[in-house]
Amino acid sequence: MSTIKEIAARVGVSVATVSRALNNYPDVSAKTRSRILKVAEEMRYYPNASAQNLVTSKTFTVGVFFSPADGSGLRHPFVGHVLTIFSAEIGRQGYDILWFTNRKTPFDHYGIIERIQHRSVDGLLLIGQPEGAWEEILSADVPVVAIDFVISGHRVGSVTSDNRRAMQDLVLTLTEQGYRQFAYLHGPLAVPPAMERLQGFYAGMAACQMIVHPEWVAFADFTMADGYAATKAIIAGPNRPEVICCASDMTAIGALKAIREAGLLVPQDISVVGFDDVEAAVQVFPNLTTVRQPKEQMGRLAAEVLYSMMSAPSRDTPHHYVLPTELIVRQSTRSQSAENMSRVGPSDPMADSPQALKFDTI
């Protein structure tokens, strides 16, 4: 409410001096500085961010978009978790976060880059976005950090899990444990991690020289309801997979329900493994075997690389982190021993299925 001008008038100095005092410039005497600070304090002065931005072209604001989709947006626990970490980390550098609401209505004539420029954010966070067309964002010429997928360009960093590798290793491990019949529930393929995990799945299957049954790889949004529906369809078929791998813990939790309702047991009849290791993974029954993403680390690193780009605007050394994951085996998967795997033999009941996919066909 009160301005720098009012302070100046009251102290009897010029606005320039007030500004200098407030910003800890050296060339103002100790006594006038203290007088100014006292008056500013008692007038409850706070600078106007818009005015500051206008002249310094710095907003101390980083923008973020969310997908409106339930499975990929704010409502997914993974997103909420790393976002919380990111917020705390970037907050301690003095930044706030501008959440660009999605405009579905023809209210505004602005596109996405226009809105970025309009608000003149100092940086941009990309997370959980299936919207595609993110390349156009690079034309906005603002530092960008992407979580969970990598885009390259000028002043663009990223931090992701090694999704492909994680999934590939998972099927190797599972194969070693005797699993042969795999189902896979992938997420929306427009979102990069979903695609990478699917590719990892195919790669793993190929490496083990195993056959992918196309009717067992199905789409399920990163959502419990979708996971439920998809596995319900799968286990209604003539044959059943031994394990259902899911691209998200949410999907896996839905799968658990479908299996349970069918009167089957996890992991005795069907195993389930998820992805992310969300908080709920240890709460459901049976506890989810899952591949853990380092969520805290991802949030922290993202804040770090974005901050470094924002504070050193000209330097062009973006960082790209791809972090290792960790397989957390819990109860939804059978243990190492193979004695109760007797049903699985070398004779694959669907081995000659003509639709069988190899990895390179994808």
Next chain:
Amino acid sequence: MSTIKEIAARVGVSVATVSRALNNYPDVSAKTRSRILKVAEEMRYYPNASAQNLVTSKTFTVGVFFSPADGSGLRHPFVGHVLTIFSAEIGRQGYDILWFTNRKTPFDHYGIIERIQHRSVDGLLLIGQPEGAWEEILSADVPVVAIDFVISGHRVGSVTSDNRRAMQDLVLTLTEQGYRQFAYLHGPLAVPPAMERLQGFYAGMAACQMIVHPEWVAFADFTMADGYAATKAIIAGPNRPEVICCASDMTAIGALKAIREAGLLVPQDISVVGFDDVEAAVQVFPNLTTVRQPKEQMGRLAAEVLYSMMSAPSRDTPHHYVLPTELIVRQSTRSQSAENMSRVGPSDPMADSPQALKFDTI
């Protein structure tokens, strides 16, 4: 990047005319307007929000704070859900959302109202905040809407569930069904809905002339882990409640796990009821009986009242909605029939417990 001045120079008019054309003012001829619009288009012009804000003192931004606590912040599904709705609704009015990061560090010397004024948001959304001291926010003199708790003041609206009533009705209903031994897991009492629900619980117990066993009312943050720990402690005791009422579905899901691990069955041995009706309620086993909050409606209404306050700044008729809830009975609670309630008799094993609470002692 390009400014109004450049457009003016290129078209050969003054900046005032450009501004008028861009803002659809009537007093500019059709031909100059179309010329201006065309040039603006091809120069990829977008106005600078800071400059606009400086002169109009309107930012088209609503601020929101989140609790850093896991149970009450962004990571709670309830918060994420209504926030998503709110965002979409307020977004269609042209607003974006400024997420004030919490500064735990001594980085900035600004308090909370200072930061609000600094950013000069047009409105404020309060949700899931246990931070107390929200009264001071009213001194910021900005329209405020609170979700899930009611604060009163000038230009302050609110939308909440009828928490007290909901919980009271719940124990009445449960009592009618034969339940006698109640446990209650309240949330952090600093957050209003937790307190209201607790009061409703006591009121219901009092109305039914039932005894509250103090060792069965325990604190649990709105989190699964806390619900697990709290019920684990409760069922380890010498006696066991028949039903555990939880102030949140998260807590209830944790309770489910603790009961399961103790080798007990839900609802045969112990019933569980939650609050919120989050997405996971129908995914866990057994499906949660819970009292549903009208999340979509809450998000929509909050956006509505905030928008009306922001667009009619002077009018002083804040709206306070308190919405009815709905009891959704599913599997975690026994059905109407009382034949299997034989264990519950008029003789209360703890009836003479000296620590027994009445409602008015709280």
Next chain:
DNA sequence: CCTCAGGCCGTAAACGTTTTCGGCGCGCTG
């Protein structure tokens, strides 16, 4: 032909800062 209304547009102030440039006055050195 004169006047007046009204459509269209330009000038300039204003919003609240930051920052450059320069100036005053003091003390020190030669």
Next chain:
DNA sequence: CAGCGCGCCGAAAACGTTTACGGCCTGAGG
């Protein structure tokens, strides 16, 4: 005593808009 440096501060421009005010010009009515 002259000159110089330096600490401290003010004047003013600049950032990109909006908007009040006033002026010109055209056309219509008397």
